[in-house]
Amino acid sequence: MSLLDSLPNKIAADYPWVTSPLIVSAPMAKVAMPKLAVAVSKAGGLGFIAAGYHSDHLEDLLEEAEDLLQEGQADTPVESENGVPKSLPVGVGFITWSASLEKALPSFSRYCPAAVWLFAPPKGFQDLIPWTTKIREATASRTKIWVQVGSVSDAVKVVNTIDPDVIVVQGLDAGGHSLARGASIVSLVPEITDKLRQLRRYPQKRANVLAAGGISDCRGVVAAMALGAEGCVLGTRFLASPESMVAYGYQKAILDACDGGISTVRTTIYDKVRDIHGWPEGYDGRGLINCTYLDHLGGLSEVKNRELYREELNRGDIGYGPKGRLTTYAGTGVGLIREIMSAGDIVRSMREGARKILSGQRQPKL
Amino acid sequence: MSLLDSLPNKIAADYPWVTSPLIVSAPMAKVAMPKLAVAVSKAGGLGFIAAGYHSDHLEDLLEEAEDLLQEGQADTPVESENGVPKSLPVGVGFITWSASLEKALPSFSRYCPAAVWLFAPPKGFQDLIPWTTKIREATASRTKIWVQVGSVSDAVKVVNTIDPDVIVVQGLDAGGHSLARGASIVSLVPEITDKLRQLRRYPQKRANVLAAGGISDCRGVVAAMALGAEGCVLGTRFLASPESMVAYGYQKAILDACDGGISTVRTTIYDKVRDIHGWPEGYDGRGLINCTYLDHLGGLSEVKNRELYREELNRGDIGYGPKGRLTTYAGTGVGLIREIMSAGDIVRSMREGARKILSGQRQPKL
Secondary structure (H helix, E strand, O other): OOOOOOOOHHHHHHOOOOOOOOEEEOOOOOOOOHHHHHHHHHOOOEEEEEEEOOOOOHHHHHHHHHHHHHOOOOOOOOOEEOOEEOOEEEEEEEEOOOOOHHHHHHHHHHHOEEEEEEEOOOOOHHHHHHHHHHHHHHHOOOOEEEEEEOOHHHHHHHHHHHOOOEEEEEOOOOOEEEEOOOOOHHHHHHHHHHHHHHHOOOOOOOOEEEEEOOOOOHHHHHHHHHHOOOOEEEOHHHHOOOOOOOOHHHHHHHHHOOOHHHHEEEEOHHHHOOOOOOOOOOEEEEEEOOHHHHHHHOOOOHHHHHHHHHHHHOOHHHHOOOOOOOOOEOOHHHHHOOOOOOHHHHHHHHHHHHHHHHHOOOOOOO | OOOOOOOOHHHHHHOOOOOOOOEEEOOOOOOOOHHHHHHHHHOOOEEEEEEEOOOOOHHHHHHHHHHHHHOOOOOOOOEEEOOEEEEEEEEEEEEOOOOOHHHHHHHHHHHOEEEEEEEOOOOOHHHHHHHHHHHHHHHOOOOEEEEEEOOHHHHHHHHHHHOOOEEEEEOOOOOEEEEOOOOOHHHHHHHHHHHHHHHOOOOOOOOEEEEEOOOOOHHHHHHHHHHOOOOEEEOHHHHOOOOOOOOHHHHHHHHHOOOHHHHEEEEOHHHHOOOOOOOOOOEEEEEEOOHHHHHHHOOOOHHHHHHHHHHHHOOHHHHOOOOOOOOOEOOHHHHHOOOOOOHHHHHHHHHHHHHHHHHOOOOOOO
16 A cells, blocks of 8 residues: 555546546646646546636637547547536636636536636635635536645635635745745645644545645655645646647746756746736746846836837747746746656656655666 | 665665664754754764854764763664774764864864764855865764755755765755755755766765755655655754753744744844854745844844844743744744654654555555
């Protein structure tokens, strides 16, 4: 009996196509589209589509996902009952201070994605009550509710406010947006699992805990499971897959980067130059350090920095990297990513590598 | 064959009293004295004594350690050859921008501690060349050289500059001093072990990698080993042992704290109010947020803050905690520490807990 021998019962029941350990691709805004999500789910993971900041094209995205799922030799057939899809084995993620629940709801009724990932409510977790109530109504609770948190107190608030199915515990190593202050999963995951275990005395408080932030390969997967996580979420690693919607220049910057704690930084300037305003207090994003950040540090005005950013957009792929200006969100695990790999192979290699570490076939140290 | 089945050969040879997995108590300045170090080593770990900022009392400290090691039923007898101690099964740590090598050397010749831990050279790792050369000369290389780093590039520099026996990889969750910017051990340990594996093609580059930062219990131990570490270093956890030289108020603050990513902060103000000047560029320290920090954030002058700190010293134990002003260095794992436990029991419980997690006897999730 090892850490990875079986899925927790609730995860096995809620996502029946998943293989242990659960590997999830994060709903990275503008990047995680149906192709990526479906590839991950087909490999026995769970892929998320980013609805991101808005909900405008959700119907199209889910239709595309459905088509892709039915294409070819799907390891993951769409479950159906009398020809009607029961639920779509992918998830959808929303940045809830910005996205519209009302626009999104019809797509939930129609496609019933397996999970919805809610992030960054504008004022507090009570803002998620309408999301969870209406999505549960629209899908007869078949769409499972995932909420991303970055602190112990937020985890407790979420469980007490909306009784989610999954808490995604995001450590400070994560790329892209998260709380500006916090701990890594090393201390955050065990403290949250201990806290939730106390709450679980009440039978409805049954959230599964997943870990995100800094995990890039099978070593991070085993570490997260040892810390008490019941699955792992990866973002940056999937950027270096052909299924990601990122420019070649972005992918090259990911492959070239090393020493992720030093080559990335948490900042709000990457939002500001792209005219993204409205993130709630206390959030920022981690990305590769480039000229936008360095000039900002050096005192360049936001207006001028935004102008330079816009000019840089015309440079295409060479606008990325440490000498470029284009935003390249990435976590501290970026230095572990050395090749482009298909999303399915990423999932499989992490799962197999994790089993090898635990069975002693692959020592993490050689 | 599991992650913890055996010690790496070099560790087993260099510290023959140690039991797998290697658990180390950090040389926390002013706190880690012979009582703590000896208790850890007697339990099959490796305890470090903090020489800290200076080397003035090193002879006395090592004499005390020797006495304690010979006392009672030591699980760890001092190795001796014709009645002369061969090497003392504890280590000694120095903050090298401040401590004096010349003052320390005679104690190395006389007591030959098993390891010396070198941290924060004033300008660069070349400053450690005299330390390593002379300590190796004085002890016929029986005192092993440990160096603490916080980035991949620093790890490579250290290996190429002084060929240490051990690299302590410190992630950003750590309490007390470290690099102000960086990653947690989640990405830092695997990236460094991969890098050092390349260097190991040269036979003299054989440093063992240990992980520090955020580890507070057996879950963190298994995580660190899965990430590729060959042992774990803990600081904060040992503060809550009777063998630590900390005030009752300090220990109470540690037990009371939770949500370590939120209740602690990295800052330099805790040095400034205590008139500690001279840390090299790029370092700061993580401690529990208290009124010193909050007033500093609010714009209180350093001079006034220092005055208030000095007044607070008279308040004793109640000067600690979120409403106090006395410095309480702690890592993000502080929320996992809920009881005072003897240092020996801490070591044993982590070792046994880690084995249970891996054997499936104890699921990290319950």
